[in-house]
Amino acid sequence: MNTFAVLGGDLRFVYLAGALAEDGFSVITAGFDHTDLPHCVTGCTRVDQAAKGADFVILPLPVTTDGTTLNAPFSRSTLPLADMVSCLHAGQTVLGGQLQPALLQELQENGVRAFDYFSREELIVQNAVPTAEGALQLALEELPVTLAGASCLVTGFGRVSKALCRLLYALGANVTVAARRVSDRALAGTLGYAAVPLTALADAGAFDVVFNTVPALIFDEPRLRALAPSTLIIDLASRPGGVDFAAAAGLGLKTIWALSLPGRVAPKSAGIILKDTVLNILKEEGEAV
């Protein structure tokens, strides 16, 4: 039976460890000193203990936030990346999220197979669901009106936007999509949404809530100024975000920059999505998992 080591990460990785154990794998973790571990998951205090006997080593998402230590918010001690790398050996397989090129190269030079799960399509597609539910939750919490009948603008029409529009529409909101491409606007129309070009936001009417999914400065000061003062803005775009937050604050517009929603609002589902993705990679690479 294969052994997985889960080293660091947030609550998602605790659920990931539990889900692997439920599938019958042997699972050892390190970096979760401050949390209860799921049934049949063994916790170690040291990374090298956990990693040494493992066939597959799962690293967090992102692997590191400072370049030198493992991203392990539930660990009592800091876990240097170098220690983790030095204890891995040829024949082992590492799967990490946003693996840095230098780290990837170092592992491969040691004969360790390494894969980045972050760019996998099925991860992105499935993470759009908890992201959309998290954005919905924020809107439900903040708006004084029901989403039924509310006017919602969603900028961009990628995976997150599509998932979010679907939820908003299902709740009875009036959904407007702002997208650059004619065919995206045509598709939005077939789904019951209004659609405007991104360049025509000024004419798109008034909204109770605006969701941005475009990672570029869509809502600069002139565009913010065109919004009603009661408009709620929820920015779902990764850094640098899509809103001039200083200008929004100056105009009295309530703005929420909601990053990393899957791990925050649905860590269990996010952990299971990670597990499926990791197992897909291993199967495609010929591992008998």
Place this chain on the structure above:
Amino acid sequence: MNTFAVLGGDLRFVYLAGALAEDGFSVITAGFDHTDLPHCVTGCTRVDQAAKGADFVILPLPVTTDGTTLNAPFSRSTLPLADMVSCLHAGQTVLGGQLQPALLQELQENGVRAFDYFSREELIVQNAVPTAEGALQLALEELPVTLAGASCLVTGFGRVSKALCRLLYALGANVTVAARRVSDRALAGTLGYAAVPLTALADAGAFDVVFNTVPALIFDEPRLRALAPSTLIIDLASRPGGVDFAAAAGLGLKTIWALSLPGRVAPKSAGIILKDTVLNILKEEGEAV
């Protein structure tokens, strides 16, 4: 032009006052010392000032919680019901929520027309929407999983249950309805939900979340004991509720008793629903509003 006096109530009644003013009515309020009033709404410090020139007097929901003072959580001073009654006179029309029989009789003896808007069908039907959205919000906040794919049990199949099931199903949850009547279960089946008799809850499987809408002790200790420890319970039933809360606490089950959701999660929409209901009553009574 008709004049409305809005006396007391929670945030919904502030929005109600604002919505009446937007419709072009003259609106005077009392009992909102601690809140900003909407545009074109005049605030008085005393109830008799606000009431004396009004054609229509709107009282809160419920009119009183202690039997002697007006329900006015935003008022600095207590507002005795007796003062309010003594300043009303023949020719005026009063609309209140859950008007007590004694109060109703006293008003009518003074020549004041009085109506209870609380039992109006269109109010109940429309309030099911903010109630359902509020229940959805609680589930999104509390569950570690996405509602997409979650297993949800809803007991009862009245208006709130129907509205809630629709939202849960639209988000991709697996919905089971527990209802007494065969025809309700048949209807649930046509909508894509599983259905079980209320007496067969024990065989209904495991759930991530249970929503109760039946105002009777459905979840007594034996039934609570049959739930998995991680089950979230959200009770939407009015007093006395449908859950043995002490037993639930003893079993470690997380339970939320969510009352008065419309006013709490969507006061603006709830205020507009109240406005529509009040105007419907007045139109049916032949008033030229």
Place this chain on the structure above:
Amino acid sequence: MNTFAVLGGDLRFVYLAGALAEDGFSVITAGFDHTDLPHCVTGCTRVDQAAKGADFVILPLPVTTDGTTLNAPFSRSTLPLADMVSCLHAGQTVLGGQLQPALLQELQENGVRAFDYFSREELIVQNAVPTAEGALQLALEELPVTLAGASCLVTGFGRVSKALCRLLYALGANVTVAARRVSDRALAGTLGYAAVPLTALADAGAFDVVFNTVPALIFDEPRLRALAPSTLIIDLASRPGGVDFAAAAGLGLKTIWALSLPGRVAPKSAGIILKDTVLNILKEEGEAV
């Protein structure tokens, strides 16, 4: 093991017989000379042969269309009701649709238990689904436009109307409900439909298709005259229907009176619904089926 006799009826009753046989019952039929019988169903040429050994005798819907013979469109010979009645005996249970009072009384005088399944709520609720799908099919066949984006009026807001509105809305149509009751219009509003009083049809705008579910003359000549000449009218109401068909023809309005849709568009589903209803009745009456 219990034996069922299925005497006469349309294609639904063939599927009903087959579904009972699949459930493990012994099933004998009469009145289906012109059709292949399902696996494990025995066909008789004479009604008395089929009925004599049966515990439960299922009669068609309606039992008779002329008052004297069994409604058996697939039978080569006419089957007098009197023959059928005379061969039944005490201890047997008869289940028929729209059983005439005289027939019911005669059976009961013979010691035969008799039930009418036609008025059962779960039958009505479930039959709304094939009715709505049949109405949808007619609209898809007849309209030169897609239902996505089409304007649809549905009069009445009972079970069939609710099921139909749900399908039309799901396909992206603009749905308007015309209903008498304020609370029905309020409910329609919460589901995303426009709503008008039945008395205000003239102001309701233009429609690509009108579905009537009200069994009363809603569309008299003045109301027909108010419709655009290209409007398609689909009348789902039972006799006398809701449309002045002569006036509609005179105005060049295409009108379809669609009766008995479940048996025509989805006889297998309709047969299974009948089976469920019949078994529900027997269980409630204490039979060990």
Place this chain on the structure above:
Amino acid sequence: MNTFAVLGGDLRFVYLAGALAEDGFSVITAGFDHTDLPHCVTGCTRVDQAAKGADFVILPLPVTTDGTTLNAPFSRSTLPLADMVSCLHAGQTVLGGQLQPALLQELQENGVRAFDYFSREELIVQNAVPTAEGALQLALEELPVTLAGASCLVTGFGRVSKALCRLLYALGANVTVAARRVSDRALAGTLGYAAVPLTALADAGAFDVVFNTVPALIFDEPRLRALAPSTLIIDLASRPGGVDFAAAAGLGLKTIWALSLPGRVAPKSAGIILKDTVLNILKEEGEAV
């Protein structure tokens, strides 16, 4: 004001002509001798008459089916392509569907601007809706069961498949998608559908209806043999289709090859989609339409 000539085509092009006239353009047609023309549309008997004064000339989809004459099913006479080409002149703009390279080159040598609207994304996206509604209509017509509760397999997960799955799911069907890509199957899962690899159709269970959208031989004899004899097959793939029709016939499987559904089931909507696409092209090319 700009003048459009609409030369040949099926019923969609009559509606296209009418929609352009409603938008205020001057519209002349040729090739519609056997049909009533919409209001404000002028019909000519000869192509050169219609084309000579037009700014924009719209040719049918496809422009020709035999390589030498215009595709004009409503014309009494044959309309040689050569005549049409010879009467066009520099400064005119031609928009056709599936314009042959040789024809395109000849036009451009004459100084005529020419565009093919068939490959436009917004046309393909929007045509998926009438195609999906047409496929739904066929299933409603042919199946003895309601789509509510029916088991449906859809092969491929492109635009038509996505639109169709959405309709089937909305009607309450159990939808299984067969797709090659892991991420497509993941996306299908987030929308509530089951998903299987195209290579695992044999294990996908039994279906009431199978819709193929893949233009490759998916259903060869072995795969057809694995289907239940009562399975309905609806092939939506363009030539060569995805079903071995001879093998299907031999196995007694009912198969419908449904081509060109938009023009057949919703010619008015299809005409409006064409109009929008043509106007989009002209706007992008700088024309003041």
